[in-house]
Amino acid sequence: MSGEGARASLASARSFVLGQPGSLIAAVLLATVALAAFAAPLIAPQNPFDLASFDLLDADLPPFFLDDSDPRFLLGTDSQGRDLLSAILYGTRISLTVGVLAVAIQAAIGIPLGLLGGYLGGRVDGFIARIADVQLSLSTLILAIIALALVRAGLGGETLGRLAVPLLVVVIGLAEWPYFARTARAATLVEAAKDHVRAAKALGAGDAAIICRHILPNILSPLIVVATTQVAGAIMAEAALSFLGLGLPITQPSLGTLIRSGYDLIFAGIWWVTVLPGLTLVSVLVAVNILGDGLRDALDPRLTPR
Amino acid sequence: MRAFATGLAFFAKRAGQAILVMLAIAMIAFAVKGALGDPLREIMGEAVPEAQRAELRHKLGLDAPWPTQLARYLGDAAQGDLGQSYIYKRPTVAVVLAKFPASFELVLAASLIVLFISLPAGIYCAVNPRSLGARLILGLSVLGISVPVFLTGIILISVFSVWLGWLPAFGRGETVRIGFWETGLLTLDGLKHLLLPAVTLSSIMLPLFIRLVRGAMLDQLGADYVRTARAKGASRLRVWLHHALRNALLPLVALGGLQIGNMLAFTLLTETVFQWPGMGFLFLEAVTRADVPLITTYLVAVGLLFVVTNTLADMVSLWLDPRISFEARQ
Numbered sequence: 244m245s246g247e248g249a250r251a252s253l254a255s256a257r258s259f260v261l262g263q264p265g266s267l268i269a270a271v272l273l274a275t276v277a278l279a280a281f282a283a284p285l286i287a288p289q290n291p292f293d294l295a296s297f298d299l300l301d302a303d304l305p306p307f308f309l310d311d312s313d314p315r316f317l318l319g320t321d322s323q324g325r326d327l328l329s330a331i332l333y334g335t336r337i338s339l340t341v342g343v344l345a346v347a348i349q350a351a352i353g354i355p356l357g358l359l360g361g362y363l364g365g366r367v368d369g370f371i372a373r374i375a376d377v378q379l380s381l382s383t384l385i386l387a388i389i390a391l392a393l394v395r396a397g398l399g400g401e402t403l404g405r406l407a408v409p410l411l412v413v414v415i416g417l418a419e420w421p422y423f424a425r426t427a428r429a430a431t432l433v434e435a436a437k438d439h440v441r442a443a444k445a446l447g448a449g450d451a452a453i454i455c456r457h458i459l460p461n462i463l464s465p466l467i468v469v470a471t472t473q474v475a476g477a478i479m480a481e482a483a484l485s486f487l488g489l490g491l492p493i494t495q496p497s498l499g500t501l502i503r504s505g506y507d508l509i510f511a512g513i514w515w516v517t518v519l520p521g522l523t524l525v526s527v528l529v530a531v532n533i534l535g536d537g538l539r540d541a542l543d544p545r546l547t548p549r
Numbered sequence: 550m551r552a553f554a555t556g557l558a559f560f561a562k563r564a565g566q567a568i569l570v571m572l573a574i575a576m577i578a579f580a581v582k583g584a585l586g587d588p589l590r591e592i593m594g595e596a597v598p599e600a601q602r603a604e605l606r607h608k609l610g611l612d613a614p615w616p617t618q619l620a621r622y623l624g625d626a627a628q629g630d631l632g633q634s635y636i637y638k639r640p641t642v643a644v645v646l647a648k649f650p651a652s653f654e655l656v657l658a659a660s661l662i663v664l665f666i667s668l669p670a671g672i673y674c675a676v677n678p679r680s681l682g683a684r685l686i687l688g689l690s691v692l693g694i695s696v697p698v699f700l701t702g703i704i705l706i707s708v709f710s711v712w713l714g715w716l717p718a719f720g721r722g723e724t725v726r727i728g729f730w731e732t733g734l735l736t737l738d739g740l741k742h743l744l745l746p747a748v749t750l751s752s753i754m755l756p757l758f759i760r761l762v763r764g765a766m767l768d769q770l771g772a773d774y775v776r777t778a779r780a781k782g783a784s785r786l787r788v789w790l791h792h793a794l795r796n797a798l799l800p801l802v803a804l805g806g807l808q809i810g811n812m813l814a815f816t817l818l819t820e821t822v823f824q825w826p827g828m829g830f831l832f833l834e835a836v837t838r839a840d841v842p843l844i845t846t847y848l849v850a851v852g853l854l855f856v857v858t859n860t861l862a863d864m865v866s867l868w869l870d871p872r873i874s875f876e877a878r879q
Binding site: 379380388389392397475479483486489510512514517525528536 | 581584585691692694695696697698699700703704706707711718807808809810811813814815817818821822832833835836837839841844848851855859
């Protein structure tokens, strides 16, 4: 039972991605970027975290398509002489890691709560739905900004920088679980009324077994869709927080940190330090969003456009 | 008359809830203040003997048990006193209030842009779902959702300020003071300064609202009453605007109301990029310089804005919903 549900969703996902060139391109682009990012220590020309390896004489060099570029630095350098290509590779790795881990936390909180609410109904369901409503009416971003700002004000910028990755993961992860909970709940309601679940119940299966073996595997499709959109949101939130100076420090830059560090330089005409990490971020986000839309159309028949 | 009473009762209930929420926020602000700030260090510096410290602590009431301190904090808060800013050496409420007009005018300008573009664009996409234009708009909106607001700002600055030199890149420009309200809307310079930040802020909300308008309109256009209205001979435009849009507004206001928190966050980001002297910019300054009273005052202000706008959104929903009416109908 369980294997079939997952296999069926995978199959329909595959057929859609193949039948839809936009989603396919997005998936390939994303896979390439992710691969390059996670292979950063192997393929990056420089270690962007090792400040001692920078040379100020190499500062503010333009990328290869402009005049005066240096073949050692394909995408140019920032004002400290940091190789931008390496910084972008490592930065993408951090951004993707934070995004995926944060969504993992959201799913870990949201899916069990949604399953429970949908399966048990009644007061438990009402209570969970109520908390989800309150949580959603507060925006993640403003909550995250306030939470990290308080950490920074209380413990200082240095401590915040050291703890940035776990803090960002937890803050972004805690705030958006209701999306998973709502989707899981709605899908559970549909699934629990089906014959195979009633049959399992009649055969004497326990609640835990029914939830884990008969419901969860069959509601994975909509959850995959939610996860995709949420990853985009989490990556964007991380970038915004780092841009505000509430995320990763310049010694360990994410894409948002790089964009911020280049921001002051645009007035001097040195636009690439901001624009190239920015383009990377936007490409990743566009790809994830297109993939999310494609998956939704393929996996969630209720939401297909009329 | 009964309907009026219903409205009044609703308002009373909402006001009660709002007061409770504000009380909770004030308590959080008090807790944050207690956890983060040692006002003595700010006032006296580090190198002061302990006896003198204890004396001042007693004089300021900081050695009282925390329920007493909380009661005093809430009492002061009710009278509009949330402490003194370390940076500005002025009451924090006055500091935050002075920055409010800048943020408000930015949000107002951005909201107007969103309103005047998202309504026609969303309706167009709902009415001609398969047209090239609709696909183009929806495609662009995916792109728009994917460009972070601070990056939009940076790109606009690069193009229009640094490259073309048409528009200023930071600050509010020339402002005019009307009472306590410092407005940038009455001078050409002020409006020029407002343009890029307002476009930036609207760019992030626009795709979302186009999708919301489209979704709400699609729901209504499929309803029976729309077919009936068409059947009785009402023109297409009248059916769209008079019948469908009116009913689509209701879910729109409710869903739009959920975006207030995001709007605050995006405003903060936009203010940072354009060094717009509003509340968000002030908050980040307070954070970098650990001005705890100012930070907590911003928390209270954000909470208040949240409560007020949410209540307003609810009131508008009530007003839009023909099933509940304030006025007695004959």
